[in-house]
Amino acid sequence: MLGEGKGVVQNCAVIVQFLFGRLFGYLIFGVIAWGINRSILQAVGYREFIIGLAYVVLSIFLICYAFFRVRTSCVVQKLTGIIGRVKNTIPLFLPLFLGFFTGLSFCPPFLLALTSAADKGGLAQSILFFFMFFLGTSVFFIPAPFVGLLRSFSVMSTIGKMAAGLVGIYYLYSGIIMLVVGIKRI
């Protein structure tokens, strides 16, 4: 869409819509994570064990994702029918829908974020968590000429993977500690 040569202003509008779609999708997941906390995690007695185990497994995936080439499927690829219908009926809002669905990529960072948000107590904390996740994952969309360093996607990809590795190590440590506490309680 950006390559259609509509000009900077139109391209900015596309990017803004796209990012709003992503943000909206993530905020919904913030609410869902809070719901999981309220309904399931607070009801079971071995909460630390479940969260700790999820942290350990997902952070290992995240570290693998940082150091190895892993392909994750994007929800948009599975929804070509819906996207086609949106394109035909309300083409103006296509970037919004694309942003919403590309945000729902069930990759290790997303699943780890969901687990971490579910571990937070309140609704505001869950939403804030996903808002930060949105900010972190939207760095890729900062226009290259604006910052200069972010001149190529490969550089951003390297930085993103390194950051994922660091966050993965942090969550692995947190997960092991929670797991130990959880096992002791069982």
Added chain:
Amino acid sequence: MNQDKIKPDAIIPQASLIKTLLFILPMMFLTFAILTKGKLPSDPKSLFAIVITYLFINAIFFMLLYTGKTDRFRAIFFITYAVLFVVSFITHLIEIRGSMAVSQANMLQGETPFCHIVIPMTLIPLAFTRTIIFPGTIIGSFASIASMFVLWIGVTLALGRGFCSWGCFFGGLDDGFSRILKRPVIKNINFNWTYLPYAVLIAVVLTAAISLSPTYCAWLCPYKTVTEFVEVTSFKILMQTIIFVSLFIGLVIVLPILTRRRIQCGLFCPFGAFQSFTNRINVFEVRIDKEKCVKCKRCIQVCPTFSLSEEVWEKGKTRISCTKCGKCIDSCPKKAIFFHLKGTPLSGNQRIYRILFLYPAFLFLATIAGGTIQDGIVKIIRLITTGSMFIH
């Protein structure tokens, strides 16, 4: 003498003695005012320390101008500052708290000194929650949050990432260790590692915003080893202590010695990464005259923060991570690298550009380091004369 036979590290006067003295006169007045604050101390130890500091600062500035060597003399000042900062800071903490360790009570009372490295982590929480996620005081105390923010904004406007070579009180430590060996033991470092500080920045900014606590300070800051750290009262704090001490040994001591580069500053520090973006708005830059350059690659080999590569040479300027230390400029046998003022012609007078940069940069270093060096000297004199650095 044939210019080609002159070694780049040889010291040859670049300006006449009278001209140099005229140029340092304003600096002499300014540093006198800064150090004395308009009044000479009555205590002989403090007076002696002021005189020594004053002479040291102005001798360095004289040599900078007289010899035309930037990094060689900047480094002496910068490393002295870092070492005496550690001496002054630790003794100060022990005098007022009795220990380098910060207790939970100290933190609750907001007695933790604020440092510039925390700044990037505080911005998002500040915007959303209007709170500073650091257990320090906003105003009025030693190293308060407000004073550090004001200092940072001023330096950022004046020097950009030059802060890392002309103001950071930690940078002199790995700069010092990186100069111990004559030749590097480890030479080939994968260029991708230069992106690590940006990854650390993203990771700590996001985790700090999510957890509303300064995660870099808690987990990663290696300089806590030589300043202050949280009292070990739990397994978590023990883990944090092991991590930051290991990082200090690895990133500030061992790797700088082996690589002759500032590894902590160039390959890890998130504040450095953050500050790199401010080089975009700063008026000073380091440029390469490709016509004069003979492609000896000395500058690429000596750059302590990996800010020069063959790729950026093509563009005729350094990467945004350049700390304007001047090491590449000193090492160039053809004077093909130089300080430059953005928006002016490259063919302009390089000496004038250099002086225009050196004045604010050196004045800032003298302002921030003067008091610390002076205090460090007083503590050392006290150690020599009484056997202890502390006031009992």
